[in-house]
Amino acid sequence: MSFPPTLTLPAEPEAASLSALEVGVIDFFVSTVRVLGLPKSIGEIYGLLFVAPEAMPLDTLCQRLNMSKGSTSQGLKMLRAIGAVKVVYQPGDRRDHFTAEADLQRLVAGFVREQIHPRLNHVGERLQHLAGLADSLPENASGAFQRERLQKLGRWNERGQELLPLLGGLME
Amino acid sequence: MSFPPTLTLPAEPEAASLSALEVGVIDFFVSTVRVLGLPKSIGEIYGLLFVAPEAMPLDTLCQRLNMSKGSTSQGLKMLRAIGAVKVVYQPGDRRDHFTAEADLQRLVAGFVREQIHPRLNHVGERLQHLAGLADSLPENASGAFQRERLQKLGRWNERGQELLPLLGGLME
DNA sequence: TAATCTGTTCAATTATTCTTGAACAATTTC
DNA sequence: GAAATTGTTCAAGAATAATTGAACAGATTA
Numbered sequence: 423m424s425f426p427p428t429l430t431l432p433a434e435p436e437a438a439s440l441s442a443l444e445v446g447v448i449d450f451f452v453s454t455v456r457v458l459g460l461p462k463s464i465g466e467i468y469g470l471l472f473v474a475p476e477a478m479p480l481d482t483l484c485q486r487l488n489m490s491k492g493s494t495s496q497g498l499k500m501l502r503a504i505g506a507v508k509v510v511y512q513p514g515d516r517r518d519h520f521t522a523e524a525d526l527q528r529l530v531a532g533f534v535r536e537q538i539h540p541r542l543n544h545v546g547e548r549l550q551h552l553a554g555l556a557d558s559l560p561e562n563a564s565g566a567f568q569r570e571r572l573q574k575l576g577r578w579n580e581r582g583q584e585l586l587p588l589l590g591g592l593m594e
Numbered sequence: 595m596s597f598p599p600t601l602t603l604p605a606e607p608e609a610a611s612l613s614a615l616e617v618g619v620i621d622f623f624v625s626t627v628r629v630l631g632l633p634k635s636i637g638e639i640y641g642l643l644f645v646a647p648e649a650m651p652l653d654t655l656c657q658r659l660n661m662s663k664g665s666t667s668q669g670l671k672m673l674r675a676i677g678a679v680k681v682v683y684q685p686g687d688r689r690d691h692f693t694a695e696a697d698l699q700r701l702v703a704g705f706v707r708e709q710i711h712p713r714l715n716h717v718g719e720r721l722q723h724l725a726g727l728a729d730s731l732p733e734n735a736s737g738a739f740q741r742e743r744l745q746k747l748g749r750w751n752e753r754g755q756e757l758l759p760l761l762g763g764l765m766e
Numbered sequence: 767t768a769a770t771c772t773g774t775t776c777a778a779t780t781a782t783t784c785t786t787g788a789a790c791a792a793t794t795t796c
Numbered sequence: 797g798a799a800a801t802t803g804t805t806c807a808a809g810a811a812t813a814a815t816t817g818a819a820c821a822g823a824t825t826a
Contacts, residue, residue, distance in 0.1 A: 443727045461814055462814080481773095490817065491773080491774090516824070548622065559615070575619070633783080652803070665786070688793080
């Protein structure tokens with residue numbers, strides 16, 4: 423009873439060589455990023471760059487994270503948009519090299535700007551429109567209740583508008 | 595040229611009868627809830643209850659939102675856990691009746707408790723473990739850099755722990 | 767100019783999450 | 797107790813989101 427000698431088992435599938443420290447830090451950012459509703463790959467890329475003393479190019483990230491070039495490129499694109507990674511010039515190397523931005527205030531500001539604000543699009547307008555409907559509500563208890571609820575919605579929205587920009591400031 | 599008289603077109607597929615106001619408010623909460631990473635159905639249920647002057651039972655929600663009993667039941671379960679809907683007793687009706695909790699501070703507190711904290715599980719422990727690895731880092735520039743990054747991670751975590759509970763307080 | 771290198775894009779696949787609907791338990795009514 | 801009512805659970809299906817990989821464009825080198 424023997425295994426076919428012509429068939430070589432593909433060992434561990436290109437196990438990415440990451441130190442325990444790197445794995446730990448990446449793991450931390452993967453969880454964080456999940457809470458924020460971003461894809462795991464974003465957390466992996468940022469995590470590796472965050473612990474890395476040196477900037478690294480796209481293909482190094484691909485290899486070490488065992489991630490496709492497409493995902494890595496897209497992930498870096500988003501991270502750059504947020505301002506969470508920066509491109510640094512590396513003399514004598516044609517490739518872009520990336521480092522992690524580690525200033526929490528900037529990270530928060532970038533995240534709010536790129537991820538939260540766009541999704542809050544037109545909320546103000548829509549509430550405006552709703553407020554218009556309030557006038558044609560009946561003059562009874564139900565009408566009064568609903569007008570009150572609409573006002574509450576408006577106040578919540580204003581409060582949110584005020585608070586969001588302050589978020590960054592709270593971060594030390 | 596005529597349509598087969600025996601074939602009745604199924605009209606609009608049980609178009610849920612919602613007023614423009616209701617649609618608007620539901621729409622508002624659906625967007626909000628999406629930003630928070632919760633399923634749409636949660637926003638629909640809460641939105642309808644939020645504008646409704648009267649408490650309503652599960653099957654009314656199903657009918658008006660055109661949503662399955664399963665989804666409605668699960669959605670109400672989560673909303674109850676967060677503290678975003680309350681059960682009110684309705685004399686002479688065996689069914690539970692639900693209303694929306696509209697106190698923002700309580701909503702935020704419940705959301706953090708049920709959705710954020712559980713996901714942040716063990717982050718402290720894991721960071722503790724990572725801090726252990728710091729000691730066996732080399733005494734060169736790279737080692738120093740990584741130790742610093744680990745410290746930063748620890749500070750961020752502490753800061754988050756302090757800030758989360760305050761979130762509710764900010765809400766008026 | 768051709769060949770190589772670097773990085774981006776996007777259609778197709780894969781993985782994840784949400785919703786449905788039917789089966790079930792627990793009450794209540796007859 | 798049988799039938800009806802109310803609400804929950806969960807496996808299967810549907811919808812959504814993330815990832816891959818191959819094709820591509822632009823830049824650089826030979």
